[in-house]
Amino acid sequence: MELRITLLVLVLFFCIVQVSSETNIEEHQHAQVVKGPNRRLFQFVDCVGLCKIRCRLHSRQNVCTRACGTCCARCKCVPPGTSGNRQMCGRCYTDMRTHGNKPKCP
Numbered sequence: 001m002e003l004r005i006t007l008l009v010l011v012l013f014f015c016i017v018q019v020s021s022e023t024n025i026e027e028h029q030h031a032q033v034v035k036g037p038n039r040r041l042f043q044f045v046d047c048v049g050l051c052k053i054r055c056r057l058h059s060r061q062n063v064c065t066r067a068c069g070t071c072c073a074r075c076k077c078v079p080p081g082t083s084g085n086r087q088m089c090g091r092c093y094t095d096m097r098t099h100g101n102k103p104k105c106p
Contacts, residue, residue, distance in 0.1 A: 045072060045076050045077065045078070047068075047069050047072035047073060047078065048069070050068075050072065050078035051064075051065050051068035051069050051072060051078060052065065053078075053082075054068050054078050054079070054081075054082060054106060055068055055082075055106060056082060057082045057083075058082070058106065064106045067104055067105060067106055068105065068106050070104070071089075071093055071096055071104060071105035071106075074092065074096070075089055075090070075092035075093045075096070075105075077089035077090070077092070077093055079093070083106070086103075086105065089105075093105050
């Protein structure tokens with residue numbers, strides 16, 4: 001009888017520890033669901049901070065930051081560095097165009 005009670009207490013303790021660790025993990029994950037034909041789960045990207053870094057040497061910082069923010073919101077990616085490396089973010093970033101058919105993303 002004592003063995004059963006001990007086992008029951010251990011199982012309950014294990015369940016409580018497992019549930020609390022899962023709750024902890026869920027609190028630290030920031031993901032956004034993109035709705036549409038290709039639903040994917042993306043990690044949270046700090047577009048404002050990354051675009052500030054990306055556009056800090058640009059001659060027209062406001063224009064660059066606005067375009068970068070749009071591209072980041074759609075593609076969930078900002079290439080490293082202040083210029084170039086656009087291929088690091090894939091086709092979403094490289095294929096986006098303005099109305100004048102120029103590359104949109106800095």
